[in-house]
Amino acid sequence: MSSAMIDRILDAVIDTFYLVICSGLIGIALGIIMGVALYVTRENRIMAMPVLNRVISLIVNVGRSVPFIILMLALAPFTRWLVGSYIGTTAALVPLSIAAIPFVARLVEGALNEVPHGLIEAAESMGATPWQIITRVLLPEARGGLITAATITIIALIGYSAMAGAIGAGGLGAVAYNYGYSRYNPMVMLVTVLIMVIMVQGVQMLGDFFVHRSRHR
Template identity: 45%
Template sequence: MTPTLQDLLLEAFWETLIMVGVSALIAVVCGLPLALLLHATGPGGLSARPWLNRPLGLLVNAVRSTPFIILMVAIIPFTRLVAGTSIGTGAAIVPLALAATAFLVRLFENALREVDPGVVEAARAMGATRLQIVWKVLVPEALPGLIAAVTVALVSLVGFSAIAGAVGGGGLGDLGIRFGYQRFMPEVMATVVIILILLVQGLQSLGDWLVRRLSRR
C-alpha cells in the first residue's frame, strides 16, 4: 500500500520531534555540568582553575564555530561508532546532540554569570559548601536564564534537523528535499515550511511562558 502524503508528513514530523527532543535532552544533561564546570573554574569562580578552564573553553568554542553541515561530515566515523550507521534519524541525533551541547554550554554559562554575586557570597558566609552553592543557589537563581537558553537551543535544533534531513537524516527536511524539490511538488515544500514555522513558534511561546512564570517567582 502506497503511503499518502499525510502519512509521509506525520512520519517526517515524528522523526523531527525525535531528533530535536532526544538531542536536546542529551545536550541539557551534558551541557549543564560542563557550563557549571566552566563557571566554577573561570576567573572569580568558586574554584578557579585556568589550566582546566581554558582548554575546555577552547574545545567548546571549536565545536560551536564549526558549521553544522561540516560537523556532520567530520564526525561520521564517530557517528557510525555510536549509532552503527551514518544515515537515518538515529544517526542524525549524534551530531545534533554534539552541536547543541556546545551551543548550550555557552548559553548556560552566560545565565550563571548573571546571578547576583552577593547571593553567592551570602551563601558562603552562611557556611554553604561549593556543591550546595552550585545546586541550591546558582542553578535555582539562574533557572529563568537556563530555560531561555534551552528554548533558543530547541529553535536552533529544528533548523539543524532540517539540514540533517537534507543529507539523509530523515524528518521534515528530508521530505521537503525528496518530494518538494526533487519531485517538483511545491505544495509539499510549502507544507513542510509551514509545519516548521508552527513548530518553532510553539517552542518559542512555551519557552517564553516558562521564563515569565519562573521570573515572577
C-alpha cells in the same frame, strides 16, 4: 496532495520530534554541566582552575565554530561506530547532540553570569560547599536564563534537523528535499516550512510561558 504524501509528512513530523527532543535532552543536560564548569572554574570563582577553564573554553569555541553540516560529515565514522550507521534518524542524534552541547554551554555561562555575586558570597560566608552553591544558589537563581537557553537550543535543533534530513537523517528536512525540492513540488515545500514555523512558534511560546512563571515565583 495525495494521502500517501500526507502520511509521509506526518511520519516526518514524528521523526523530527524524535530528533529534536532526544538530542535536546542530551545536549541540554551535558551543556548545562559544561556551562557550569565554565563558570565555576574561572578566576576568582568558587572552583577556580584557570587552565581547565581555558581547555573547556577552547573545546566550546571549536564546537561552536564548525558549521553543522560539516560537523555531521566529520562525525560520520564516530556515528557509525556508535550506532552502526551514519545515515538515518537515530544516527542523526549523535551530531545533533554534540552540536547542541557547546551551544548550550555558552548560554548557560551567560545565564550564570547574571546571578548577583553577593548571593554567592553570602552562601560562602555561611559555609556552603561549592556543590551546595551550584545546586541551591546558582542554578535556581538562573532558572529563567536556563529556560531561555533551552528554548533557543530546541529552536536551533529544529533547523539543524532539517539540514540533517537533507543528507539522510529523515524528518521534515528529508521530505522537503526529496519530495519538494528534488521533484519540483512547491506544495510539499510550503507545507513542510509551515509545519516547522508552527513548531518554532510553539516552542517559543512554551519557553516564554515557563520563563514568565519562573520569574514570578
